[in-house]
Amino acid sequence: MTTTAPSATPTQAVVLAGGQGSRLRPYTDDRPKPMVEIPGTGTPIIGHQLSWLAEEGVTDAVVSCGHLAEVLQDWLDSADLPLNVTTVVEKEPLGRGGGLKFAAAHLPHPDRAWYATNGDIWTRFSLREMAAFHTERGATATLALARPRIPWGAVETDSFGHITDFIESPPTSYEINAGVYVFAPEFAGLLPDVGDHERATFPQLARARRLAGFPIPQGAYWRAIDTAKDLTEAAKELAALKR
Template identity: 35%
Template structure:
């Protein structure tokens, strides 16, 4: 089982500015603890021992909290001096990984995927890059994902109203060798310059997990997570 994970925690939280003021999105308070606390607790329970935090905006706030939190994790910090885009952030952070393969999670999303099952699927399909997908009903905030019968992703569809479908849950599994071998620039979009082109090469698989999912990117879901995490 892979024990390393990158957390993409450099987001500004502009849509949450009214409720979280001047904080990185991962530090948005949820019942008096930062959202990041719950994400790291989840990773610990899943057997992760080394987390690389990809940081940008107000990185010192995140580091200060982490250094005082006393979590049973080895933490490394990959700090963007300038915005690198989602892809550049991943490429910068993956150089801090000790092994080759690692999980990657969004720092403003909680998706309760069983990582050992996710890893097994990744191995069985001999995938280069695997996404965790969440089944959703009646949504328009997210683009949807199409799969073939082998679990290979065949298309990413634009955001529009869907009665039901699969969305990208923001949890990935890939390897440093694979990403570094794509010849990518320092600054790029992971979605546009890795996911979409690699789907055309039949390189990307989707692991479906109908487990708890929330994205705190908008105030309504940020309010919902306060209730959900109270227990």
């Protein structure tokens, strides 16, 4: 009986960095969203991402550019990066799934597993553990799952309707797609040329029990940078972590 050898931990990744970041204006008036700096760090979001990927064993990254691509490319060309970076630019909008497929075609090892991350995610957790989780489940794709804090205070009540407590910005009870992935080599072939993989490819894999969800470990940092408020909150949280 022939058995398939376990996949090695990925050493290549795609970073999706083509979004316009309209909710982050005026920060994104002259730069793409991943080039926005988190106050107090002196480094754009994508700089943090590439450092994290390198720390987790990634040696090659493909950055998919779009809005104000030249600004991002100029920074990548001038930065002292800890890994090899290739940039690609869509000539026409391909959608999230098509863009991911286009970028994946430029990975140096198409026969090996790969990571992917959205360009507006600021996080730190073990990608190696996530890759092991992915391999153990024989998944075609694995999504990191986060429990973000809701932006409002929550109220607890008893069975009679009395308010018993107030909780400031508690974590949601639902897990969400955290925008970080591990993909088997064959995943790229399942992506649409144009369109959204989250509405086509992911549901198909879920029905076939080939889609896994890796909960980001409790205490690990994760935040999506969507608005100016997110930048402010990220700066506060990072300052607190350094104390």
